[in-house]
Amino acid sequence: MTHSQLTQAILEKQSFLCIGLDVDLDKIPPHLLDEEDPIFAFNKAIIDATHHLAVAYKPNTAFYESYGLKGWHALERTINYLNKCHPEIFTIADAKRGDIGNTSSRYAKAFFDEMGFDSVTVAPYMGRDSVEPFLAFENKHTILLALTSNGGAYDFQTQQQEGEPLFQKVIETAMTYAHSERLMFVVGATKDSYLAQVRAIAPEAFLLVPGVGAQGGDLAAVCQHGMNHTVGLLVNSSRGIIYASNGHDFAQAAAQQAQILQQSMQAILVSRGMV
Amino acid sequence: MTHSQLTQAILEKQSFLCIGLDVDLDKIPPHLLDEEDPIFAFNKAIIDATHHLAVAYKPNTAFYESYGLKGWHALERTINYLNKCHPEIFTIADAKRGDIGNTSSRYAKAFFDEMGFDSVTVAPYMGRDSVEPFLAFENKHTILLALTSNGGAYDFQTQQQEGEPLFQKVIETAMTYAHSERLMFVVGATKDSYLAQVRAIAPEAFLLVPGVGAQGGDLAAVCQHGMNHTVGLLVNSSRGIIYASNGHDFAQAAAQQAQILQQSMQAILVSRGMV
Numbered sequence: 135m136t137h138s139q140l141t142q143a144i145l146e147k148q149s150f151l152c153i154g155l156d157v158d159l160d161k162i163p164p165h166l167l168d169e170e171d172p173i174f175a176f177n178k179a180i181i182d183a184t185h186h187l188a189v190a191y192k193p194n195t196a197f198y199e200s201y202g203l204k205g206w207h208a209l210e211r212t213i214n215y216l217n218k219c220h221p222e223i224f225t226i227a228d229a230k231r232g233d234i235g236n237t238s239s240r241y242a243k244a245f246f247d248e249m250g251f252d253s254v255t256v257a258p259y260m261g262r263d264s265v266e267p268f269l270a271f272e273n274k275h276t277i278l279l280a281l282t283s284n285g286g287a288y289d290f291q292t293q294q295q296e297g298e299p300l301f302q303k304v305i306e307t308a309m310t311y312a313h314s315e316r317l318m319f320v321v322g323a324t325k326d327s328y329l330a331q332v333r334a335i336a337p338e339a340f341l342l343v344p345g346v347g348a349q350g351g352d353l354a355a356v357c358q359h360g361m362n363h364t365v366g367l368l369v370n371s372s373r374g375i376i377y378a379s380n381g382h383d384f385a386q387a388a389a390q391q392a393q394i395l396q397q398s399m400q401a402i403l404v405s406r407g408m409v
Numbered sequence: 410m411t412h413s414q415l416t417q418a419i420l421e422k423q424s425f426l427c428i429g430l431d432v433d434l435d436k437i438p439p440h441l442l443d444e445e446d447p448i449f450a451f452n453k454a455i456i457d458a459t460h461h462l463a464v465a466y467k468p469n470t471a472f473y474e475s476y477g478l479k480g481w482h483a484l485e486r487t488i489n490y491l492n493k494c495h496p497e498i499f500t501i502a503d504a505k506r507g508d509i510g511n512t513s514s515r516y517a518k519a520f521f522d523e524m525g526f527d528s529v530t531v532a533p534y535m536g537r538d539s540v541e542p543f544l545a546f547e548n549k550h551t552i553l554l555a556l557t558s559n560g561g562a563y564d565f566q567t568q569q570q571e572g573e574p575l576f577q578k579v580i581e582t583a584m585t586y587a588h589s590e591r592l593m594f595v596v597g598a599t600k601d602s603y604l605a606q607v608r609a610i611a612p613e614a615f616l617l618v619p620g621v622g623a624q625g626g627d628l629a630a631v632c633q634h635g636m637n638h639t640v641g642l643l644v645n646s647s648r649g650i651i652y653a654s655n656g657h658d659f660a661q662a663a664a665q666q667a668q669i670l671q672q673s674m675q676a677i678l679v680s681r682g683m684v
Contacts, residue, residue: 156512196508196515202523206481232532233471233505234559237431240471248477257507259534259554261561279534284509286536289582295570307564 135252140224141364143189148400148409150365152190154372156197163380173208180376183385185220187392190368192226213249225252232257238267246271253277258304262311269313276317280305283322283345305336323351329359340366347374357402410527415499416639418464423675423684425640427465429647431472438655448483455651458660460495462667465643467501488524500527507532513542521546528552533579537586544588551592555580558597558620580611598626604634615641622649632677
């Protein structure tokens with residue numbers, strides 16, 4: 135999917151919602167545990183109930199890996215289902231990978247070619263040759279961790295490096311990498327005061343913003359500081375949507391929560407004259 | 410495995426060699442491709458031929474993920490084989506993971522509990538709450554990326570942050586985390602001039618040193634700058650050993666290359682009066 139196709143989907147759906155598929159077998163409705171593949175059954179029901187309200191889905195690979203082979207199988211079924219039945223959806227493998235060059239190429243191949251994700255999250259610590267193998271894929275997107283939503287972000291990311299916070303240096307340096315037009319950046323909603331700084335140095339890039347909802351981030355503040363002239367935002371909510379209920383009504387409850395966020399997004403887009 | 414058990418294994422085998430199991434189906438002997446599980450068949454033959462010369466094996470998860478479910482299955486078979494048949498071997502999941510707290514816990518559970526690795530490599534960018542979930546596991550080890558062996562390490566890791574290179578700040582900060590005694594650090598052999606700096610601030614920690622061999626690092630220099638009074642080093646070689654031949658003699662060829670490194674290590678240990 136191209137940058138402009140994603141923007142078009144946002145304007146059509148009047149939504150820049152990304153739903154995080156962080157499936158925990160201890161939290162999903164107990165009746166699903168009788169299914170042959172409870173993780174996929176849960177994801178399919180959530181997707182079927184919410185796909186008209188969201189433009190992106192983001193499975194975090196940790197949740198799947200923790201269930202071993204059956205987890206990976208469920209992840210493959212989920213991405214295959216999205217690609218086959220909802221090709222207009224932007225898919226994000228939240229994997230936070232990064233390694234030396236020939237090894238990063240392996241990860242890129244795994245997520246882009248083998249599994250068919252549109253994008254993957256990548257950690258910047260190892261620098262240029264750990265990121266460029268991901269950027270080499272045409273019509274795919276590399277979502278670099280810049281400023282994450284967790285408390286540990288203050289350990290290194292906000293500390294000064296050569297006169298600017300590390301997250302800012304990461305963005306500026308990454309924008310010199312080959313095919314940097316395929317970059318997006320993760321900026322946590324819990325750090326909305328920094329969003330304007332990020333937007334100033336990356337005016338055109340999509341920002342993936344986690345942390346709205348369960349982690350306490352505020353949608354209006356995120357849009358105030360982070361939105362650009364083509365929206366340029368994907369705002370993620372995971373637990374607040376997918377675990378809205380753990381009864382038989384879980385998918386409808388998820389849709390209700392997704393709709394609340396979508397309507398807030400629509401109101402913001404309307405107030406800015408963007409739709 | 411405890412820190413002191415690993416040291417004991419090093420002194421008994423007179424080796425601090427770690428063999429990287431980075432299996433690429435394009436590089437393994439073609440006759441293995443007829444096997445039901447070529448990746449495991451390759452690993453098992455390499456392990457059987459070299460386990461008396463090495464104290465650790467390090468599969469890089471990227472190579473397994475790139476083959477999808479069959480890759481993960483081969484990784485599980487490999488770690489199960491090591492744990493069952495060679496319990497004296499220290500095992501490293503070279504996964505370079507790291508995420509927000511509840512998600513890092515998932516990764517830790519996947520590699521330590523589900524798969525049974527002794528250790529996992531972790532990226533430091535997301536700070537304290539992304540690392541401590543790994544450190545919470547008793548008798549397991551968290552190998553934090555400090556200074557990696559690739560060129561991109563100069564983008565951020567060696568840049569000054571608050572008056573010191575970022576890799577040094579990462580090590581010092583991580584040593585304040587809960588259960589920091591379970592930390593080891595990755596320091597590339599290609600950066601041996603920095604090894605003395607690392608050893609000065611982490612005198613007791615094991616250092617995992619990749620980059621000897623194919624990447625150009627020098628064993629004598631690594632030991633000169635990085636060895637401590639209990640050795641404290643795991644020196645990794647991957648391609649130089651496992652792809653020494655791609656004929657029917659591949660396992661013997663790997664053993665020959667491993668033995669050359671082991672004998673160099675033995676000579677260094679003898680010259681220092683450590684064995």
